[in-house]
Amino acid sequence: MPTAASSATKKARPTHQYQRSPIEKGRWAAKGTKPLPEQATVQQVLSLIVVHGCRKVLFIQTEVKIMLYSIGLFFGSLLCDFLPLPKAYMGQKDNIFNVYFVKVGWAWTILVVGAFILLTSATIGCGHREIVKRHMSRLIVGTCLWFFWSQWFFSFIENRTGSCLGKAIIRNKYDCNSGGFHWHSFDISGHAFLLVYINLLIVEEAKAIVGWEGIRDQIRIEGHNRGDTQSHSIENKTPLEGLSEEEMVILKIVVFHWEEQYG
Template identity: 30%
Template sequence: MYGLCRSYLSCTTTSTRAAIYFILVLFLSVFNENEVWDTMLASKSNYLNVYMVKWSWAWTSAAVGGYLLTRASSRTNGVSLRHLTNIFLQIALGTTVWYVFAVQLFPVVEEGTGVCKLSEFNNKRSCRKAGYNWTRFDISGHCFLLLWNILFTLENIQHQLAASRKEENNEKKSNGSTLETFSNIQLYFISLLTMIWEIMLVSTALHFHTTAEKVFGCLVALFAWILIYRILPVPKIEII
């Protein structure tokens, strides 16, 4: 089970998977623009959307942060201040990306590009309250957030899995089999989360938003990932 999860999370580089996800969303969006799918996932009230996707950053940050802390705790020297600082930095950067784009910027774009069917209403709240449609450019927050969750997870987890392989090759032993077992269980959960995010990314590409809105959402996630992990870049967490 551990080997299967490790292979699933590290079978390709993050860059390759980012390209695959973007091309997949673009392809599905373009060729299914006018299709209507009568499936459970086509409903915004489906359980995965309500309880997982809408809270996806909380799930992802808690799962990845918890895994990194457990892995650091299982090392011979325990958790150092450097480990805690680096883990906090990763979670803080990820949360900043979520907050700046999903919470602050996207609603501003939606409001600024919106037009009410009846021109006397100049904001979404008053337009919808009056019973009219608010037509706007609604950047896909789902595409942005789901892709960002996956890329954030892979950047942090793949590095730890590579370190684990080095330890195995060097026959290094960690401290505390209980913690090691718990970290494996956490890895199973992270694999499950990643799979759910992938399924919901495909679902969003098939069922919701226009092609431009979905592509733009993905591009914002890719921009944040490239900026943080390729241009800056943020130091990887070394847990040895």
């Protein structure tokens, strides 16, 4: 027979609809339980599909890309030597893409790739300036290599392999063209080199986003680990466990800022 004390105890217990589940999602997860990721929205799923497709194209093996570029340049050069080019807008040197994009292609590269390196290095390096400077220095090296090949080496080859038609005494391209003659030589396309070089540079720098979508999950798990001293099992360890509290705060600000601004 139930006593009065047991009846009072039953009345004091909360009903089932107000009881909290022992395993909940996000930051409200129960103590000692690995937090689950938040439910993805339709927009997030669609963006992941688009990004996945872009990565398939972007991260084709570098050896394969170099082979395709070499074959395209070789057969393209043969066609231009034996077949007249069509008189189309894109075949003219003064078309808008050639004037404002290709000729100043390196300036666009520094602007776009530089901003990408700055943001990714600030995130990976948790705001440490030395790490950001070290990553940004790759652009300086890339600029020096671009200047060497396009501004010096190609000109050297052109001068060494050419001759001035109609004036054999002239030995360099500048004097030949200034005198109204034509300099005939082995001309390496600086535009073709620039486009291939920029493409390969972007591919190498873009490798920083491999596994990028997992940073948010690692932050959530590491935050849960630090809030629960009993959850430091081997399964719950993350690459972020060596970061200080200040570095964790900076990492959260950088990662979550754009999500809060743009969803």
